[in-house]
Amino acid sequence: MNNITKIQLGQNGPFVSKLGLGCMRMSSVWGGATPSEAESIATIQEALDSGINFLNTGDFYGAGHNEMLIGKAIKDRRDEAFISVKFGAIFHNGQWLGLDLRPIAIKNFINYSLTRLGIETIDLYQPCRMDDSVPVADIIGTVADLIKEGKVRHIGVSEITADQLRKANETHPISALEIGYSLADRQIESELLPTAKELGIAVVAFANTAEGLLTGEMKAPLAENDYHSHFSRFQGENLVHNLEKVEVLKQMAQHKGCTPTQLAIAWVKEQGDHIMPLVSMSRRSRLPENIKALDIVFTPQEMNTLNTTFAVGAIRGGTYLQR
Numbered sequence: 001m002n003n004i005t006k007i008q009l010g011q012n013g014p015f016v017s018k019l020g021l022g023c024m025r026m027s028s029v030w031g032g033a034t035p036s037e038a039e040s041i042a043t044i045q046e047a048l049d050s051g052i053n054f055l056n057t058g059d060f061y062g063a064g065h066n067e068m069l070i071g072k073a074i075k076d077r078r079d080e081a082f083i084s085v086k087f088g089a090i091f092h093n094g095q096w097l098g099l100d101l102r103p104i105a106i107k108n109f110i111n112y113s114l115t116r117l118g119i120e121t122i123d124l125y126q127p128c129r130m131d132d133s134v135p136v137a138d139i140i141g142t143v144a145d146l147i148k149e150g151k152v153r154h155i156g157v158s159e160i161t162a163d164q165l166r167k168a169n170e171t172h173p174i175s176a177l178e179i180g181y182s183l184a185d186r187q188i189e190s191e192l193l194p195t196a197k198e199l200g201i202a203v204v205a206f207a208n209t210a211e212g213l214l215t216g217e218m219k220a221p222l223a224e225n226d227y228h229s230h231f232s233r234f235q236g237e238n239l240v241h242n243l244e245k246v247e248v249l250k251q252m253a254q255h256k257g258c259t260p261t262q263l264a265i266a267w268v269k270e271q272g273d274h275i276m277p278l279v280s281m282s283r284r285s286r287l288p289e290n291i292k293a294l295d296i297v298f299t300p301q302e303m304n305t306l307n308t309t310f311a312v313g314a315i316r317g318g319t320y321l322q323r
Contacts, residue, residue, distance in 0.1 A: 083123045196274070214249060
């Protein structure tokens with residue numbers, strides 16, 4: 001079971017599983033119900049059993065609930081887990097208020113995270129994004145100080161520009177860039193991905209199915225109460241057009257004997273040895289399918305078909321990736 005390919009984070013960083021487990025959906029998302037805690041913990045532990053050791057969370061997921069959940073799951077297995085934590089987002093009653101990236105705030109956030117996780121050191125610590133309210137050097141420099149204190153091992157960044165990535169890496173070596181990336185969202189290929197590769201920074205790619213668009217399960221029109229309806233990608237003629245593109249993915253999946261979701265994940269992992277698909281799961285039943293996606297290979301013709309069908313601009317409308 002424990003034979004998942006490894007990926008190195010940064011030029012001199014640790015080796016972790018090529019597939020990462022996103023834990024966000026194990027907590028209440030956008031005011032929704034909280035999934036079964038027992039099932040979520042079992043999912044994390046089975047992921048560890050399967051060789052997935054990269055666990056991704058944010059201190060604002062469920063107002064700390066997510067970190068406490070992970071803490072319970074890894075209580076007797078700390079050495080088996082690589083913990084990635086994002087910080088900086090401020091919510092109130094489930095509503096996004098903005099960012100707080102001041103050094104004084106970061107020094108406060110870290111201690112609460114360590115307590116909730118029940119650990120002494122966070123493996124990868126990263127601002128959830130940048131807003132120019134605080135210089136990049138001050139943010140990264142503060143996390144570098146936390147490394148000296150023994151509270152953090154490696155520094156990551158998330159949802160950042162190529163210029164910001166360079167500034168961050170000049171302040172302290174960056175191990176990983178967490179960013180949305182999928183067949184439907186390829187904007188980062190022009191500048192950000194090449195910059196990360198040049199600097200030797202690993203890419204932790206989330207939203208591989210583009211908020212469900214690439215699962216092959218979405219139909220138009222959506223139900224009135226479907227949260228996807230808030231995004232232009234899933235509205236009216238945009239959704240009809242986009243689902244026509246997804247039909248190509250569905251046909252290829254049928255031909256290859258897999259699911260569209262598996263193909264979407266496999267395409268991401270094929271974009272480079274330094275790229276890790278980060279897949280959100282809250283149920284053990286999802287693990288086998290997502291792990292098998294790592295074994296999928298494409299012929300040159302298949303890859304050309306996907307890259308042509310889902311060329312930059314082929315998918316109409318945006319999602320939260322453009323926040």
